[in-house]
Amino acid sequence: MTRAEQLVRDEPGLARIIESIEQIGSLPTIPAAAQRAMALARDEAASMREIAEVISQDQALAATVLRVVNSAYYGLRQRVGTLPLALTVLGVREITNLVLGVSLLSVFPTSSDSELFSREALWRASAQCAYAAKRLAHSVGLGRLASEAFLGGLVHDIGLIILDEYRHDEFIETLRSARQTGLDPIAAEMDRLGTTHASIGAWLAETWAFPEPLVEAIACHHCPETSSYEPPLAALVYLAELIVTFHNQAGAAEGIAAALDADATWGRLLSLGPPVQQPSSTTAMLEQVCDEIESAPLILGVARSSPR
Amino acid sequence: MEKPPEATEKHVAVVETPGNERSAWHAALSAAGWAVTCCDTADAAIEQLERAAPDVAVAEIGLQPTGGLELLKLIKARRPRTRVICTARDHELGNVLECLRGGAADYLRRPFEPSQLVRAVDEAAAATPDDEAIDIDIGEMGWIELQMPSSVRCMRRLDKFFRLLYESEVAPDTLEEISLCFTEIVKNAIEWGHRFDASKRILLSHMLFQDEIVFKVKDTGAGFDIGPMLDGAEDLIAMETEREAAGKRPGGLGITLVAGLMDSVIYNATGNMIIMSKKVYDAG
Numbered sequence: 001m002t003r004a005e006q007l008v009r010d011e012p013g014l015a016r017i018i019e020s021i022e023q024i025g026s027l028p029t030i031p032a033a034a035q036r037a038m039a040l041a042r043d044e045a046a047s048m049r050e051i052a053e054v055i056s057q058d059q060a061l062a063a064t065v066l067r068v069v070n071s072a073y074y075g076l077r078q079r080v081g082t083l084p085l086a087l088t089v090l091g092v093r094e095i096t097n098l099v100l101g102v103s104l105l106s107v108f109p110t111s112s113d114s115e116l117f118s119r120e121a122l123w124r125a126s127a128q129c130a131y132a133a134k135r136l137a138h139s140v141g142l143g144r145l146a147s148e149a150f151l152g153g154l155v156h157d158i159g160l161i162i163l164d165e166y167r168h169d170e171f172i173e174t175l176r177s178a179r180q181t182g183l184d185p186i187a188a189e190m191d192r193l194g195t196t197h198a199s200i201g202a203w204l205a206e207t208w209a210f211p212e213p214l215v216e217a218i219a220c221h222h223c224p225e226t227s228s229y230e231p232p233l234a235a236l237v238y239l240a241e242l243i244v245t246f247h248n249q250a251g252a253a254e255g256i257a258a259a260l261d262a263d264a265t266w267g268r269l270l271s272l273g274p275p276v277q278q279p280s281s282t283t284a285m286l287e288q289v290c291d292e293i294e295s296a297p298l299i300l301g302v303a304r305s306s307p308r
Numbered sequence: 309m310e311k312p313p314e315a316t317e318k319h320v321a322v323v324e325t326p327g328n329e330r331s332a333w334h335a336a337l338s339a340a341g342w343a344v345t346c347c348d349t350a351d352a353a354i355e356q357l358e359r360a361a362p363d364v365a366v367a368e369i370g371l372q373p374t375g376g377l378e379l380l381k382l383i384k385a386r387r388p389r390t391r392v393i394c395t396a397r398d399h400e401l402g403n404v405l406e407c408l409r410g411g412a413a414d415y416l417r418r419p420f421e422p423s424q425l426v427r428a429v430d431e432a433a434a435a436t437p438d439d440e441a442i443d444i445d446i447g448e449m450g451w452i453e454l455q456m457p458s459s460v461r462c463m464r465r466l467d468k469f470f471r472l473l474y475e476s477e478v479a480p481d482t483l484e485e486i487s488l489c490f491t492e493i494v495k496n497a498i499e500w501g502h503r504f505d506a507s508k509r510i511l512l513s514h515m516l517f518q519d520e521i522v523f524k525v526k527d528t529g530a531g532f533d534i535g536p537m538l539d540g541a542e543d544l545i546a547m548e549t550e551r552e553a554a555g556k557r558p559g560g561l562g563i564t565l566v567a568g569l570m571d572s573v574i575y576n577a578t579g580n581m582i583i584m585s586k587k588v589y590d591a592g
Binding site: 089091 | 445446448449450451453513514515516517518520521522523524572574575576577578583585
């Protein structure tokens with residue numbers, strides 16, 4: 001039984017939502033560029049030249065790559081004017097991340113925001129989470145998971161977009177009642193919808209043939225302790241989201257370090273033993289993570305502003 | 309049958325089917341002071357490897373039944389300090405890439421003069437494990453990303469492989485210019501970015517896409533102010549002398565040369581990363 005099948009069995013609301021989406025028959029397909037980029041991120045037999053071809057044939061994507069390379073983040077002294085130059089500056093990892101980010105962002109265009117939910121803000125936080133998760137993976141000795149952690153950070157909340165797109169009124173009501181009652185949003189979703197955005201996201205990820213650990217990470221990003229997966233991708237995404245939330249509220253690395261040290265998932269992650277290793281200073285590590293968080297909207301934000 | 313090499317002698321194993329060529333190589337290498345062992349097949353060489361590790365092994369890629377590339381892998385796994393030179397009767401770019409990936413010290417296209425082999429064997433033997441420690445992240449035709457030690461010898465080896473990869477696609481003069489710029493910039497990173505500290509890694513990316521060949525070289529040094537050099541200093545020699553006297557990173561001459569030969573040269577603000585590119589197909 002796949003993860004999504006399990007979820008459908010356990011959460012009656014999920015089956016209802018899937019059914020209604022399928023009836024509308026308008027579930028977007030995953031863009032080809034994202035599919036290729038994902039294969040690359042997972043180190044499957046994909047050729048880098050192929051991804052370069054994909055980019056060069058997609059004018060909007062090529063323009064985005066150039067815009068990103070010429071943004072302040074890369075701090076170049078002269079303008080980069082050609083695609084080969086830009087691709088070389090970025091390097092394979094950044095290109096992969098960028099293509100994934102941009103093409104997934106383009107699947108669900110921004111809609112008019114409600115006071116309670118903004119897709120723009122969600123994508124911004126997701127981009128921050130992606131870069132935070134990638135940096136965190138490196139910092140705790142799980143560098144080989146960095147690409148998957150990036151992806152996990154980027155798409156972990158995609159279920160929220162699905163809810164906004166296909167169950168807009170119900171979704172906004174759920175958010176409103178959570179705010180009014182002070183209930184945890186996840187609990188409020190379960191209460192009203194009979195499922196959660198995590199489960200819906202996991203179902204979509206499975207439909208899009210995302211790799212299994214990623215499906216699991218999306219399903220468990222609010223309850224990483226229930227994930228049976230080693231290596232602990234769900235924990236990385238959960239922690240990245242925690243850091244991003246604190247960063248966006250308060251900011252200082254010391255404050256976030258205290259929150260992290262009090263967090264059970266962080267404790268469990270560090271107790272796993274090699275290759276997981278405790279960073280020599282949590283505050284110093286968080287400063288690096290926060291640097292990445294700040295650069296994230298810069299990269300994907302520049303990308304987002306591309307006319308598509 | 310050769311006598312087994314003495315422990316103090318430099319030892320080269322030649323894996324090659326018997327014939328005139330092998331005899332000529334044997335003679336030239338012996339004359340150059342090498343203790344030479346010949347093996348007819350890769351399997352014979354592997355057996356010998358169990359007893360002793362030669363300093364250098366020369367292996368023909370097209371050997372049957374086990375080929376030189378397979379032997380390269382086996383040698384690197386069993387005797388990582390042995391340098392391997394691959395020879396190729398049938399030159400294929402894929403094999404050049406495989407040799408680079410597999411850690412071959414050199415790749416020689418046949419036919420070649422025995423003296424060329426002696427030179428390659430001498431050079432390979434002079435390399436330290438540091439010189440060879442290249443980590444290849446991406447290694448495919450037209451797209452290479454790797455980390456190399458700050459070693460001039462390693463740079464020369466890479467330069468040689470790049471030339472082999474592109475000699476059929478890029479006009480000889482252009483290739484010569486690109487090679488000159490590549491070595492100039494990497495030398496700069498080795499000397500001034502890393503002060504010859506071989507343990508410090510240089511990030512090297514390279515791409516040939518559409519009609520443009522691009523190199524990116526990044527060191528971990530503090531970088532330097534490239535502005536005055538690219539903005540056309542009036543007296544470069546004076547500037548160089550002045551910078552050197554002040555204990556600063558020179559390189560003005562080299563960079564001006566590179567800026568002249570390449571189509572674009574771009575630095576980051578820190579001055580520890582350079583990207584340079586050149587169009588390679590403008591002749592048609």
